[in-house]
Amino acid sequence: MRDWSPFIGLPLWVWLFVLPTGFAFLCVVCGARLRPVLRPLWAVLDRIYLGSGVIAACFMVTILALIVAQMVARWAGISFPGSTHFAGYAMACTSFFALAYAMTRGAHIRVSIFLNMSQRVGRWLDVFALLVSAITATYFARYAIKTNVLSEMLNDRTQDQDKIPEWLITFLSMFGTVPSDWGDLWAQSSGEWVYTPIWVPQIAMSMGTVLLAICMWDMLYRTLIEGQNPIRAEAVE
Numbered sequence: 504m505r506d507w508s509p510f511i512g513l514p515l516w517v518w519l520f521v522l523p524t525g526f527a528f529l530c531v532v533c534g535a536r537l538r539p540v541l542r543p544l545w546a547v548l549d550r551i552y553l554g555s556g557v558i559a560a561c562f563m564v565t566i567l568a569l570i571v572a573q574m575v576a577r578w579a580g581i582s583f584p585g586s587t588h589f590a591g592y593a594m595a596c597t598s599f600f601a602l603a604y605a606m607t608r609g610a611h612i613r614v615s616i617f618l619n620m621s622q623r624v625g626r627w628l629d630v631f632a633l634l635v636s637a638i639t640a641t642y643f644a645r646y647a648i649k650t651n652v653l654s655e656m657l658n659d660r661t662q663d664q665d666k667i668p669e670w671l672i673t674f675l676s677m678f679g680t681v682p683s684d685w686g687d688l689w690a691q692s693s694g695e696w697v698y699t700p701i702w703v704p705q706i707a708m709s710m711g712t713v714l715l716a717i718c719m720w721d722m723l724y725r726t727l728i729e730g731q732n733p734i735r736a737e738a739v740e
Contacts, residue, residue, distance in 0.1 A: 519641050523720050527634065530727035537728050548721055549607070555714050556604030562596040569593065585665030585699075592665075592704040599711025603718040609734045629732050630723065637719035644712035651709045654702040655679075666696040667703070675703060 507515040530537060569590045576583035605611055618625035673692040677685055725733045 515645075519645060520638060523637070523641075524634070527720075527723055527727060530724050534728060534730075541724070541728065545721070545725065548717070551714070552603045552607045552718060555600045555602075555711070559597045559601035559604065562593045562600065565593040566590050566597065585663065588661065588663055588665035588699075592699075592707075595704060596707035596711075599707045600714075602711050603714040606715065606718050606722065607734065613734075626726075626731070630726055633719060633723040633726060633732075637716065637723050640712065640716040640719045644709070644716040647705075647709045647712040651702050651705045654705055655700070659701040660698040661701065662698065665699050667699050669693050669695050669697050672697070672700060672703065675706070 509515070510518055569586055573583050573586040573590075576586070617628055669692050673688050676688055680688065722733060
């Protein structure tokens with residue numbers, strides 16, 4: 504973990520793994536006494552998960568719109584460059600934004616054969632599975648963000664026919680810079696269409712994996728506090 508730089512006085516891996524795991528032990532000790540404190544936060548997180556599901560649904564509709572537009576363009580003899588790539592980007596956005604929402608609705612495949620052995624054993628096996636999943640999702644999210652940052656640093660761009668307006672790239676870049684730099688960003692921007700930077704579609708990957716990691720830790724804490732897994736419906740029994 505040599506490249507896990509310090510953040511507010513502590514290594515990043517402490518913030519991402521040690522402190523959340525320590526809070527899980529606090530949930531074991533305090534149990535239901537933490538429920539009144541965390542319930543407002545749970546309500547906010549539930550809305551965020553629902554919002555990510557809505558965004559995923561919007562991108563799914565976008566895929567349909569792109570396919571229909573591509574068909575119409577072919578029938579009319581009009582060129583629609585990059586449509587296949589844009590549909591692929593929309594599919595990636597759909598997949599990653601849907602991860603957290605699908606988790607809360609039990610849409611992920613969960614093998615529950617060992618969880619049905621006994622109520623006590625099943626509960627702690629469920630807790631262990633959630634802990635391992637939360638750590639794995641956090642590790643994935645961290646490197647998804649690192650990949651996003653590296654692509655921006657290298658100015659890695661697609662070499663195919665998909666192009667986007669440069670002002671859209673400038674607008675998205677604003678969220679990664681301080682307000683004092685926004686003037687320079689827009690001064691260097693133009694209305695030309697340029698090859699799509701790889702970091703633009705990768706934003707969905709970073710956001711989706713971060714939401715999934717938050718969701719996994721959230722499900723772990725709720726299981727420890729409530730005494731049962733909040734995920735009731737499962738895709739496979």
